[in-house]
Amino acid sequence: MSDRPNAAGLRRDALRERLGLFGLGLPALVLVLVTMILPVGWLFWLSFLADDGSLSLVHYQRLVEQPSYGRIFRATFEISAIATAICVVLGYPLAYVLAQLPLRAANLCMIGVLMPFWTSILVRTYAWLVLLQRQGLVNTWGIKLGLWEQPLALVHNLNGTLIGMVHIMLPFLILPVYGSMRAIDRDYLKAAANLGASPTRAFWLVFLPLSLPGLFAGALIVFILCLGFYVTPAVLGGGKVIMVANRIANDIEIFFNWGAASALGVVLLVLTMIVLYVASRLTQLGRVFGGHGT
Amino acid sequence: MVRGASLPIVVRQVTKTYGTVHALDHVDLDIHSGEFLTLLGPSGSGKTTLLMVLAGFTRPDHGSLKFGDTEVIRLAPHKRDVGMVFQNYALFPHMDVAANVAFPLRLRGVPKAEAARRVEQALEMVQLAGYGGRRVDQLSGGQRQRVALARAIVFEPRILLMDEPLSALDKQLREHMQIELRRLHEKLGMTTVYVTHDQREALTMSDRVAVINRGRIMQLDAPRRLYERPANRFVAEFIGESTFLPVEYRDGAYAYAGRRLNLASGSVPDGTPPSGRCLLMLRPERLRILDREPTDPMNVLRGVVRHVVYQGDSFLLQVELGDASMVGLRGVSTSDAMAGIPAPGGAVLLGLSPQDTILLADEGGRA
Numbered sequence: 029m030s031d032r033p034n035a036a037g038l039r040r041d042a043l044r045e046r047l048g049l050f051g052l053g054l055p056a057l058v059l060v061l062v063t064m065i066l067p068v069g070w071l072f073w074l075s076f077l078a079d080d081g082s083l084s085l086v087h088y089q090r091l092v093e094q095p096s097y098g099r100i101f102r103a104t105f106e107i108s109a110i111a112t113a114i115c116v117v118l119g120y121p122l123a124y125v126l127a128q129l130p131l132r133a134a135n136l137c138m139i140g141v142l143m144p145f146w147t148s149i150l151v152r153t154y155a156w157l158v159l160l161q162r163q164g165l166v167n168t169w170g171i172k173l174g175l176w177e178q179p180l181a182l183v184h185n186l187n188g189t190l191i192g193m194v195h196i197m198l199p200f201l202i203l204p205v206y207g208s209m210r211a212i213d214r215d216y217l218k219a220a221a222n223l224g225a226s227p228t229r230a231f232w233l234v235f236l237p238l239s240l241p242g243l244f245a246g247a248l249i250v251f252i253l254c255l256g257f258y259v260t261p262a263v264l265g266g267g268k269v270i271m272v273a274n275r276i277a278n279d280i281e282i283f284f285n286w287g288a289a290s291a292l293g294v295v296l297l298v299l300t301m302i303v304l305y306v307a308s309r310l311t312q313l314g315r316v317f318g319g320h321g322t
Numbered sequence: 323m324v325r326g327a328s329l330p331i332v333v334r335q336v337t338k339t340y341g342t343v344h345a346l347d348h349v350d351l352d353i354h355s356g357e358f359l360t361l362l363g364p365s366g367s368g369k370t371t372l373l374m375v376l377a378g379f380t381r382p383d384h385g386s387l388k389f390g391d392t393e394v395i396r397l398a399p400h401k402r403d404v405g406m407v408f409q410n411y412a413l414f415p416h417m418d419v420a421a422n423v424a425f426p427l428r429l430r431g432v433p434k435a436e437a438a439r440r441v442e443q444a445l446e447m448v449q450l451a452g453y454g455g456r457r458v459d460q461l462s463g464g465q466r467q468r469v470a471l472a473r474a475i476v477f478e479p480r481i482l483l484m485d486e487p488l489s490a491l492d493k494q495l496r497e498h499m500q501i502e503l504r505r506l507h508e509k510l511g512m513t514t515v516y517v518t519h520d521q522r523e524a525l526t527m528s529d530r531v532a533v534i535n536r537g538r539i540m541q542l543d544a545p546r547r548l549y550e551r552p553a554n555r556f557v558a559e560f561i562g563e564s565t566f567l568p569v570e571y572r573d574g575a576y577a578y579a580g581r582r583l584n585l586a587s588g589s590v591p592d593g594t595p596p597s598g599r600c601l602l603m604l605r606p607e608r609l610r611i612l613d614r615e616p617t618d619p620m621n622v623l624r625g626v627v628r629h630v631v632y633q634g635d636s637f638l639l640q641v642e643l644g645d646a647s648m649v650g651l652r653g654v655s656t657s658d659a660m661a662g663i664p665a666p667g668g669a670v671l672l673g674l675s676p677q678d679t680i681l682l683a684d685e686g687g688r689a
Contacts, residue, residue, distance in 0.1 A: 218379055219412035221399040223426035223473065230400075233425075237416045 068297075075290035087291035097275075097292075101299070104271040107186070107261075108254035111193040112201075115250050118194065119201035120243060126202075127209035138206070141199050149196060153263045156192050157183060160264070184266025192260040197253060201246040208242020209235075241311070248307050252300055272296045328513045329390040329480040330355040331376065336385030336395075338371055338537075345371040346382065347537035353515060354529075358507050360516045362524040363534035364560065370485060372534070373517045377483055378402050389481060404481040405474030405512075409489060411466045413458045419445070419469050420454030426477040444476040445469075447506065464495045471503075475510060482507075484516045488523065500526050521561045525549065533557050551588060555682050558603050565649045566601040569681060576681060578602055579644055584619040586676040599684040606638065606652035608678040611662065612671040621679055623649065623672040627664050639663060641670055 078084040091097045122141075126134045144152060159165045160182035167179040182188055212235065220230035258273035265274075272292055279289040331353040338346040345368045353359045361369040374380035375387065378399035387395040394402055413422050420441050427437040445451050448468035453461075461469065467487060474482060487503075488496045504527050507514050518524055524531045525545040532542045533556070541553040552558035555566065569576050569583065576583045583602070590600075615622065625641040628648070637660065639651040651672060653659050664670050 213410070213412065215408050215410060215412040216414060218377075218399070219406070219408055219414070220425075221379075222377060222402075222404070222406040224400050224403070224429040224477070225425075226398075226400050229429065234414055234416075238414075 071286075071290040071293055074286050075294050077287055079287065087287045088295075090288065091291055091295060100270055100272055100275050101295070103269075104255055104296075107189065107193070107269070107271060108251050108257075111190055111197060111254050112247050112251045114190065114194045115197050115201040116243065116247055119198050119246070120205055123202045123205040123209055126206050127212075134206075141202050144195065145199060149259050150263075152196065153192050153260050156188065156195065156264060160188055160191065183264055185268055186265070188264035188266070189261045189269045192264045193254060193257060196260065197250045200249050200253060204246040204249070205239065205242045208245075209239050211242075212238045244307075244311060248304075252303060255296065255300055255303075327480050328356040328511055331481065331513060331515070332386070332388040333372075333376075334386040334388075336372070336375055336382050336387065338368075338375065338380060338382040344368075344537040346375070346385075349385070349537070349539060351532060351539060351542070353513060355513055356511045358504070358514045358516065358527060358529045360518060360524040360528040360531045361534055362518060362521060362531050362560075365519060367534045368537040369517050369519075369534045371537075373483055373485055373515060376481075376515060377404060377406050403477075403479055404483055405477070405479040406483040407467075407470045407474050407485065407487040409486045411470040411487075413466055413469055413473070415458050417458070418454065419450070419456045419458065419461070422458065422469060423454075423473045423476050425473065430477060440476055441472075444472040447475070447509075448472045449502075463491055464499065467491065467499060471506070475506075475512070478512075480512055482510075482512045482514045484514065486518055487516075489518070489520075496523070503527060525561070533560060535560070550678075551680065552603070552682070555601065555685055558680075558682060563606050563650065563652075565604045565647070566682070567604065567643070567645075567647055567649070568684070569600040569602045571600060576600060576602075578621075578623075581622065583621050583679060583681075584676040585679055585681070589676065589679050590681045600681045601684050603680040603682055604649050604674065605678070606650035607636075609649070609651040609672045609674055610653070611639075611651065611664075612673040615671070616673060619676055621674040621676065623674070625649070625670055625672065627666050627668050627670050629666060630663055632660075637663065639670075641672060 075087055076083055076085070078086045126137055126141075129137065157164075161167070161184075162179040162181075164182075166182060170176050171179065182191070216234050216238065217230050220234045221227070225233060255271075256273055257271055258277065261269040261271050262274055262277070270278075273296075276289045276292045276296075279285045279292065331351075333349055333351040333353075336346050336349045337344065347368075349368075349372060351372075361372055363369040371380055375382050375385075378394075378397060382395070385395060386393060389402070389404075414425065417425070420438075423441045423444055424437050427440060432440070441454065442451065445453060448471050450465060450468050450472065453465070453469075458466065458469070467490075470487070484503075488499050491499060500523060516524075516527065525548070528545060530542060530544055531548050533540045533548065535556055541548060541557045543551075543553075548557065549561055552561065558564050558566075567578055569578050571577075576585065609623075612620075612622065623641075623643055625643040627639060628642050629638075629640040631638040631640070632655065635655060636652050637655045639653070641649050641651060643649060649672070
């Protein structure tokens with residue numbers, strides 16, 4: 029008998045277990061590879077090819093030289109930022125209310141919040157078009173009730189785009205914020221009250237800081253998803269709101285310029301990754317200064 | 323920090339029901355100024371509910387609560403000015419130790435320099451001087467406990483509430499903290515209400531203990547009296563180990579198994595009807611093994627040894643009496659004592675002095 033009995037057999041068992049786990053993940057891994065990595069890699073490659081098929085930076089050169097591209101990127105970031113801000117202002121209080129409700133009632137309300145997820149974005153966007161147009165439901169009723177006199181320009185512009193985007197994005201903000209609020213131990217608020225904090229001060233000094241990680245995560249998700257919006261600005265923007273995704277579509281559909289479209293896509297991807305990186309650095313800093321992270 | 327003012331607490335008729343369950347059932351309780359009073363009871367007894375009523379987190383159905391002469395039953399928690407140590411400490415995770423302790427001072431508008439001085443003083447008091455810059459998650463359980471305590475006393479409240487503050491600590495640290503809490507109480511002198519389900523902790527720390535069951539106070543007494551003269555079967559069973567033997571009352575005297583019991587003053591609690599059925603309460607450590615029939619007025623039980631359990635510092639003898647009831651006897655495990663224990667199956671004579679002979683009214687099963 030050796031001095032390490034069964035060592036080889038035990039090692040084999042461990043290996044078999046790991047292989048089994050890998051096997052479970054394999055189908056999804058292959059799917060991601062085929063539908064994500066390969067096409068993106070192909071586009072990446074295309075963006076470095078000139079029209080005659082030679083390697084060149086001509087597409088990126090155009091992005092830098094033509095000011096219209098810079099404007100589109102700036103508009104994309106601005107619209108995303110405004111939509112995110114509106115989501116925060118609307119979503120945080122709602123999440124707060126939900127977090128105060130008994131769990132059962134909160135779950136029921138949460139179904140309401142998640143309802144939009146169950147219909148397609150396209151359907152919802154066209155529904156807004158119907159509601160918001162000059163003779164739409166909102167304008168007719170607003171005038172009827174005497175809230176305003178002339179039909180408001182609620183659609184085919186930035187207003188409509190923002191309304192549609194916020195509507196679609198709100199659940200993405202509410203979910204993580206609600207989650208982080210539910211995770212806050214009620215005893216913290218009791219302790220704050222016991223130590224002399226009125227409900228308002230307890231909110232600002234204890235509850236809000238503890239819910240910030242969730243708010244930050246939610247806002248980040250919303251902002252990044254907004255950067256890639258296509259349908260909503262296309263339908264509700266009336267051609268006046270052009271975000272990067274719309275420009276990419278134009279380049280392909282109208283100009284058949286795959287190289288230019290690819291370059292736009294690559295730049296958007298890189299910018300998004302930079303946003304993510306900066307955000308993750310910021311949260312780590314937040315932890316150093318006593319954030320909620322453990 | 324010096325010995326400050328303290329306030330008495332007067333609880334009258336406080337009742338809280340959840341559905342049909344009485345969490346608190348017309349509770350009356352007077353807590354003296356500067357006293358260390360423990361609410362002791364099993365889980366669900368209402369002890370925590372009562373503490374939460376004192377803190378203002380639970381709104382009772384009716385009743386009166388006074389701190390000193392001031393009625394506070396409708397006062398919001400943040401206006402009550404009582405310190406509280408929570409079971410899980412509830413230290414704010416987004417603040418460091420100093421900010422946590424300074425929190426109540428900040429809310430009271432204490433100037434920064436003075437607040438810093440008082441924070442350091444409070445941390446010193448709980449032996450955590452110099453820990454101000456630490457993050458809460460860098461602290462051990464015992465240290466968190468101390469920070470929570472410092473935060474609860476830094477604004478010099480006249481009443482301090484503690485909700486099972488030591489339950490999360492291991493045994494050794496818990497015993498150490500019990501002594502330290504007691505020392506701190508003697509130093510600061512604030513009226514302290516302490517909740518625990520640990521009877522030993524209650525007996526160790528308190529001036530008086532209120533034993534609570536089903537929303538009622540079963541007995542309110544000093545630790546020794548509570549242990550040696552329990553008012554009823556519930557208290558006798560909840561605090562310490564005990565067995566009960568049925569006692570007959572005949573011709574003006576109590577008897578067990580035909581033998582007349584020798585009693586001392588206080589053996590029969592007030593209000594126990596002499597004619598009713600009674601129980602003899604036996605604590606294992608109050609029994610002793612006798613060599614022969616005693617000449618002094620000692621009560622004697624005859625039985626047969628069934629088990630001998632060695633428990634390190636003590637031994638436990640399980641003895642079956644003539645009527646088949648089992649009683650336990652505990653003794654210190656000195657070599658002499660161990661040598662004198664009869665083997666299982668052997669006859670044994672148990673002695674109980676009249677001072678330790680306690681009779682209780684038989685309320686018919688567990689209270």
